Amino acid sequence: MSYKLTDYRGSRPTWCPGCGHFAVLGCLQQAAYQLGLPPESMVVVSGIGCSGKISQHFNSYGFHSLHGRSIPVATGIQISNPNLTVIAAGGDGDGYGIGLNHFIHAARRNVNITYIVMDNHIYSLTTGQYSPTSRKGFVSKTTPKGSAEMHLRPLEIALAAGASFVAQGFSGDVKQLTNLIKAAIEHKGFSHINVFSPCVTFNKINTFDWFRERIINLDQQEDYQPSDRLQALAKVMEADGVLTGIIYQEERKLFHNEIAGVKDQALTETPPALTQEQFEQLTAQYC
């Protein structure tokens, strides 16, 4: 059975007109549509913030969880039922501030989820405070004299943490972003996509134009091979993190199959009740 693009449409978005997140939602819908994924086979897990609303605007199973906690919820879902396509999504504050450690651990474990971060370099739903990805000197409500902190570099962290798929997209390039999301979903393992998704209300510095002027598009560099982690790291650092495309990809064993248990099997597949024989074998171990 094939699906229509509108099958992936959830509630009407409440983002500000012009918000970069519309493009992320649209590209996720396009990707699911192009891949022909049944909505009931997908779970979109989000954190809290403007970005967190994406689970409600996308029609599939969804879990709008806690601030910074989309990844552990998504991990529990994915391990429990590997037949599902699990997308975790959030913002830069959600994923790189309060929830950063989960990102690192999911990357090194190679949990089979796609993690989309809508990175606008600012906390927006709380009306404009600097975020971990805000550049030094960034003026916001909590940094009236400019941020004192060096910005966090998500791609370098993803690469160092062992993510098996690392990409970066831009809300201003929906064709590329759709392809990146498709590739990430199809990739077996932890796929990280950082998306420059400008906030048009509170961030007057890192605007669509700001990104457009600076982005280096790897799709236009035919000689770039995303199979070498060291080279990928060098590429990211050379571009000061402002580049788009698939930065790194490798095949690596999946977490849910590496831990003890039956491979690729939903945990609901075995009956939850023990048989009397199983039960008695267990009690006998204590006698």
Add this chain to the structure above:
Amino acid sequence: MQQLTWKVGGAQGEGIDSTGEILGTILNKMGYYTFAYRHFMSLIKGGHTNYKIRVSNQPVYYHGDQTDILIAFDQRTIDENKAELHQDSLVIYDSKFEPKRLEQFSSCGIPMSKIAEQLGNVIIKNMVAIGVTAAVLNLDPQLFYDMVEARFGSKGEKVVSMNKSAIQQGYDYYREQCEERHYNLPADKASEIPMLISGNEAAGFGALAGGCRFLAAYPITPATEIMYWLISHLPEYGGKVVQAEDEIAACLMAIGANYTGVRAMTSTSGPGFSLMQEAIGLAGIAEVPLVIVDVQRAGPATGMPTKTEQSDYNEMLYGSHGEIPRIVLVPATISECFYYMAEAFNLAEKYQCVVLVASDLFLGMSKQSVPKFDYNSIKVKRSGLISDSELATLEPGQFKRYALTDSGISPRSIPGQKNGTYVALSNEHDELGREEAEDPYNRVSQMQKRFRKLANFSPDEWGAKYYGPDQPDLLLIGCGSTYAQISEARVQLEQAGKKVAHLHLHILQPFPAAAVRPRIEAAGKCLVFDNNYTGQLRMLLQQEVGFHNKYETHNRYDGNPFTVSEIIARANEVLQ
């Protein structure tokens, strides 16, 4: 009751636990009822640790106030445990040291370290101690040989024979060199060999039997053994275990797993439980079933990680911001750790809420000979899941996950089911699972719906149990692991002619008020035992059933379980 108590003590790293484990296992296999308690410190080598076994002809739930036989590998063991000795106690010490302060007790020095060294490794002095114990108890040392083979067989014949020799030489040395002094094991035994199991193992087993197939947890004393148990058993039954990066993640992974229809849990102790508070609220509002077992230890913060306490009750009752319905079960015995854990999963699924199981270090890490768990008492009751055919009758997008039903319980779909898509969410929401914060009517109806769920859950049947005469002069009240000592004390007080009863709470939320109130009303005086400083159980009683001035209290917060004698002494004080 026929009984005997034995304790071995030394520095950590000297094989104290395995000495106790071996003896306890053998006694249990012989059909005796045993209870074993571990005293240990938060370090790996050195310090003081001891392992105590009480053996009886009937089930015992506590290791006893006194020690009949003490085996001491060092002076510290004598000093730390002297208070438990009585006039008929026997102390056996390693003659590598000259014991002090032992004058009033019978004692016997045995060159346990030396025998072990001569056999090739000082570490096997604990096996020498086993041999000595066999001699003192008139047990055939051969009884221990099978166990030596089972434990050390994989290390080769040489290791096995060395350990056997250690047992034999300890046995021979005691019989030849020490004054012939023996202790009798109870004359009667159990009709069926009991299970020797710890509260933590029982909780893990109960979870599996209750249908749990996913655990995410972070290592923490004294809860880690639950994790060990499930790691070694869940995969065999189609389940999986994740050691999470922290307790926040552990709890959320369990919530994610439950969302997919798997019965899932997390296990922890105080500090980890504190980290889970926000996630508990999420499970509450998103109506995802969730089981958490908190094996309480002495807090706050790091507190005393290897000591027992019942000080997380308030956090279990009130923790997490906002308001959610919840169930708090408090197993009182090691068997109840098993049965309550299994039932916790039925309750969590039925009421789509958080079920907290309050164990503690004393219960979790002690081992008891218990009657074999009963298969027929465990039922995995699935409930609240909507079928594919029911979903097929709905218009697309019209599945009301949070439907306002009379029971408050709304049918639940699980990911993968066609036509059942919805968003589980931490935001207030409408029946369809759409975020809704502006409509006060919706908020009120969803709050009422969530709290309505537990209206039909009656805690009165098994949430409070009563033992003793109906109109007692004194009512002893406890909750959780204090059951053991309170019930022993009550029997002794009764034998001394006192009109004393015992009320024990097994569910704290919803509170079994209808079962508790008349008992308190009928009692002359009440004495509440709290293994904490502030009197969390006493405050809960005041809040739930009143009688504010009727409670005398006895609190213990030094990290140790109550003794029977302190309960009797306090009871007599109150009775005067």
